[in-house]
Amino acid sequence: CGAGAAGHLYGPSRSISATPARLLPAAAEPVAAEYSDTEDPAEAMAALPDLGPTGLKNKPRVVVLGSGRAACRFLKDVDTSVYDVVCVSPRNHMVFTPLLASTYVGTLEFRSVVEPVSRIQPALATRLGSYFFLANCTGIDTRKHEVYCTVAAGDEQLPTNPYRFRVAYDKLVIASGAEPLTFNIKGVQENAIFLREVNEAQQIRRKLLTNLMLLAPHHCL
Incomplete structure (x- = not known):
């Protein structure tokens, strides 16, 4: 109408x-x-x-x-x-x-x-x-x-x-x-995880576990 x-x-x-x-x-x-x-x-x-x-x-x-x-x-x-x-x-x-x-x-x-x-x-x-x-x-x-x-x-x-x-x-x-602030810092938008949603927390957890797994063989040596 x-x-x-x-x-x-x-x-x-x-x-x-x-x-x-x-x-x-x-x-x-x-x-x-x-x-x-x-x-x-x-x-x-x-x-x-x-x-x-x-x-x-x-x-x-x-x-x-x-x-x-x-x-x-x-x-x-x-x-x-x-x-x-x-x-x-x-x-x-x-x-x-x-x-x-x-x-x-x-x-x-x-x-x-x-x-x-x-x-x-x-x-x-x-x-x-x-x-x-x-x-x-x-x-x-x-x-x-x-x-x-x-x-x-x-x-x-x-x-x-x-x-x-x-x-x-x-x-x-x-x-x-609102969108998270990046303060015009170069690379933040492309590389940072802003931790505002559950899927972002899951991304951080996966990265932490992956890094620990990659570190383990070197640590054993």
Whole structure:
């Protein structure tokens, strides 16, 4: 639906305050450009499977982008009797990052430092109208109150082409975190392991074990 139709559907009862256009002057352009290489953007957007706008008889929908500590703190406290909750994140768990350093040395098991999002907020797995999407947010249209998501290709169980969809929201929480700082030090991005995810801790553990195995024959001599 267009901006006018979206405004009519949501109405003043939803207490929506639109983000000023100057904060996101071209919110829709990157999304449209994503589909312009092979097909007409309007046709591509119309063909997307969506989670459409909520009706006046439905609970307002809160969309949360991310599954880090900030996002999960919000998900834990949100009143699901008042709101439907949708979480969009490329991982389905929260990581206790301060404990990651203990996992690659064997003090803690990797499963001990993660918590599934559906356990933090059970409504995501048990209530109709609340959903978790394992996907990346690739665009936001604040005028239409929509977020655009993509399931990345590469997994053997996923189709070759990226799977795209959109989710309408009444309230939007952006808690996607930030990229680690490299302070413009040459070679850090290419060679360092930043230790923010479980797979990064596993990489460090594999490197430690490999180095110990390579060292053992020389040590015996």
